[in-house]
Every structure is written in C-alpha cells, then in structure tokens.
Amino acid sequence: MKLTDFWKDDNFVINTKTVEQFNKWFGEYIKQTRYSTDEKILEEYVQKHIKSNPKPSFDDIYTFVTLINSFYSTRMGADDCYALSKILHDNHAEIWNAITEKRQDIDLVQKIIKQQQDSKRVAFSFTTKYFSILSRFVVNKDIYPIYDSVVANVLDYYFCKNSKDNKKHSVSRCNSTNKKDYAEYVEIINELKPTPCTYKHLDNYLWTIGRLLSNEIRMVIQPNEKELKEEEKDEHWHDYLQTIRKMLSKSDEQQNGADKVENKTDGNESEKANKQSNKKLNIPSWFVLDKKNENFMGAMMAKIFKDNEEFNV
Numbered sequence: 001m002k003l004t005d006f007w008k009d010d011n012f013v014i015n016t017k018t019v020e021q022f023n024k025w026f027g028e029y030i031k032q033t034r035y036s037t038d039e040k041i042l043e044e045y046v047q048k049h050i051k052s053n054p055k056p057s058f059d060d061i062y063t064f065v066t067l068i069n070s071f072y073s074t075r076m077g078a079d080d081c082y083a084l085s086k087i088l089h090d091n092h093a094e095i096w097n098a099i100t101e102k103r104q105d106i107d108l109v110q111k112i113i114k115q116q117q118d119s120k121r122v123a124f125s126f127t128t129k130y131f132s133i134l135s136r137f138v139v140n141k142d143i144y145p146i147y148d149s150v151v152a153n154v155l156d157y158y159f160c161k162n163s164k165d166n167k168k169h170s171v172s173r174c175n176s177t178n179k180k181d182y183a184e185y186v187e188i189i190n191e192l193k194p195t196p197c198t199y200k201h202l203d204n205y206l207w208t209i210g211r212l213l214s215n216e217i218r219m220v221i222q223p224n225e226k227e228l229k230e231e232e233k234d235e236h237w238h239d240y241l242q243t244i245r246k247m248l249s250k251s252d253e254q255q256n257g258a259d260k261v262e263n264k265t266d267g268n269e270s271e272k273a274n275k276q277s278n279k280k281l282n283i284p285s286w287f288v289l290d291k292k293n294e295n296f297m298g299a300m301m302a303k304i305f306k307d308n309e310e311f312n313v
Contacts, residue, residue, distance in 0.1 A: 007301040011161040012154060012209060014202075016194040023201045026208065038071035046137040054096055061089040065126075068133060074126045083119050087112060088130065099134050104143045106183045113180050124175050125149065128182065136200065145189045145199040147175060147182070150210035153217045155188070157297070216300045 005018050030036045045067060049060045062085040069076045076084070088095070091112060098105040109131055116122045124147060131144040155171040174185040193202050210217070 003302060006209070007298065009161075010298055012158050012206075014158070014192060014194065014205075016197055019194055019197045019201050019205045022205045022208075026204050035071075042067060042071065042133060043137045046134065050134070051138050056089075056092065058085065058089045061085045061092065065130070068129055069126065072126075072129055074123065074129065076121065076123055076126060080119065080121050080123065084116065084123055084126070087115050091115075095131070095134070099131075099138050099143075102135075102139055102141050102143060104186075106186055109144070109182045110180075113182065122180055124180050124182070128185075132199070142198040142200050145186055145193075146203050147185050148203065148207055148210075149175070150214060151203060151206040153214060154206045154210040155192070157217050157220060212304050213297070213300055216297055220297055 004013075005021065006013055030039075045064060050056050050064065053060070062082065065081050065085045065088065066078075068074070069081055091108075094108060095112075098108055109127060112127050113122060113124055116127075128144060128147045132142070132146045135141055135143040149172070152171040152175065159171070171185065171188060174181050174188075189199065189202070193199065
C-alpha cells in the first residue's frame with residue numbers, strides 16, 4: 001500500500017480498497033499479538049457457555065463481561081462489571097432472540113444503555129462491544145458496529161475536513177453524558193462504511209490509525225465554543241474539553257520554545273502568522289480545525305507509513 005492509499009487531500013482515505021487492503025495486513029499483524037489469543041478465548045467461551053446454552057447463568061454472563069472488559073481495555077471496575085452483568089443477564093432472552101434472528105436491534109441496545117443510567121457509570125462503548133462480539137461468535141455475522149472513542153476521534157477529524165457535509169455532527173457527541181445515542185452513531189457509520197466492508201474491518205482500520213495518531217488529532221481539532229456553550233454544563237464533557245485544551249496549550253508552549261531556540265526573529269514572525277491563520281471554520285460541528293496545527297497530520301501520516309514498512313501488503 002502507498003501513503004496515498006491512507007491519506008489524500010489532507011484527510012484519511014475511507015474506501016473499499018483501502019479498508020480491505022489494510023485488513024489483509026492487519027489479519028497477519030494480530031497473529032503476532034495478544035489480540036489473536038484474546039479473540040480465540042472469547043470465541044471459545046461464547047461457543048461453550050452461551051451459544052450451546054440459550055439460558056446461561058448469571059456467573060456465565062459475569063465471566064463473559066469480565067473477559068471483554070479485560071481484553072478490550074474498557075476500564076470498568078469490578079462493581080461496574082457486576083452491575084452491568086445483572087442488566088445483561090436480565091435481558092438475555094431478548095438479546096438472544098435479536099442475535100439468533102440476525103437482527104440489528106438498535107432499540108434493544110439503547111434500552112440496555114438506558115437501564116444503566118442509575119449506575120455510577122453508563123458503559124456505552126462496552127455495550128456496543130458486547131453486542132458485536134455476540135453477533136460475530138454466535139451467528140458469524142457482523143451486525144453491530146462498535147463505538148470506540150479512538151475511532152470517534154478519527155471520524156471527528158474526517159468530518160471536520162469534509163466541512164461541505166453540513167449535516168454531520170461530532171461523532172464523539174454520540175457518547176456525551178446526556179446523549180448516549182447509538183442510533184445516531186449507527187446511522188453515521190452506515191453512511192460512511194464502504195460496500196462490502198464489514199463493521200469490524202472498518203473498525204480495525206480506523207482504530208489502528210486513531211491509536212497511532214490520537215494525540216495529533218486532539219491538537220488539530222478543538223472545541224467549537226459557540227456550539228458547545230450549553231454542553232459545557234455537562235461535567236463529563238467539560239472534563240474531556242479541558243483535556244483537549246491542556247494538550248493544545250502544551251503544544252503551543254513546545255512550538256514557541258522551539259521557535260525561540262531556532263531563531264528569535266523567525267519565531268515572532270511565525271507566531272504572528274499562526275494568529276492570522278488560526279480561524280475557525282464555520283461548520284455545525286462540536287469541533288473545528290485548528291489551522292496552525294493542521295500540518296501535523298500529514299507529517300505524522302508520512303512518518304507512520306515510513307516507520308511501518310509492513311503496511312506494504
């Protein structure tokens with residue numbers, strides 16, 4: 001694969017050729033990592049304790065939840081796993097019917113998410129992973145797309161760059177504390193997913209890019225203060241925005257320091273140019289592009305491709 005297969009016109013390439021070619025490489029890559037073993041363990045557990053037993057015990061579900069939490073690094077505490085397992089066990093008959101009938105039951109996923117609202121934590125991302133894993137290992141069909149914050153970051157950047165598409169909003173917004181909207185997320189993914197790529201293949205591609213570029217993406221997109229005025233009242237979202245702001249501030253300090261060391265005069269001129277170019281795009285999104293840091297992305301994509309020769313598949 002060439003760099004232009006991944007990156008073109010200062011944005012990520014998302015099409016059938018790129019996603020499928022990438023997954024040829026990814027399929028070989030994961031054989032050398034723990035992910036291959038993790039997936040094998042999960043599949044064997046599902047076959048033995050869930051698929052062969054339509055009425056699994058609470059202990060079976062609790063163990064399954066704990067395994068997913070560990071392998072997928074969803075960072076839920078033991079109490080959270082226990083509470084969510086109760087909800088999943090109570091709703092297992094309905095979940096089982098949807099999975100075995102190969103139905104994408106968005107309302108059911110939303111119902112499970114809503115029932116968690118009395119808990120300390122709503123495991124939005126975990127719930128989508130639970131449905132995805134069951135569908136893949138029970139009926140061998142990829143029915144439910146996974147929500148992942150790493151993938152959401154990539155798509156936030158992608159849609160910021162495609163500013164002509166004014167109907168798109170921040171993908172991260174789907175997981176904001178007061179929203180938790182799986183239906184909106186699925187709609188976005190269905191419009192974006194190339195045919196005939198699977199949800200899992202698209203997730204593998206976007207997640208790998210996002211994991212390698214997570215810091216850079218957060219420096220290139222920033223909160224749209226006008227759009228987010230009301231949402232700032234949300235404590236969880238406020239903390240997320242503060243994290244982004246700190247990273248942007250740290251980036252500014254590092255850049256200014258480098259300018260001063262290299263050339264004091266050039267540094268001042270560069271700072272003036274940055275201030276002039278740092279204008280927000282007028283698009284209806286929770287994020288806008290930080291133009292002065294935008295060039296980081298192309299440089300980092302080139303570096304990643306150069307450092308990962310095994311991408312050539």
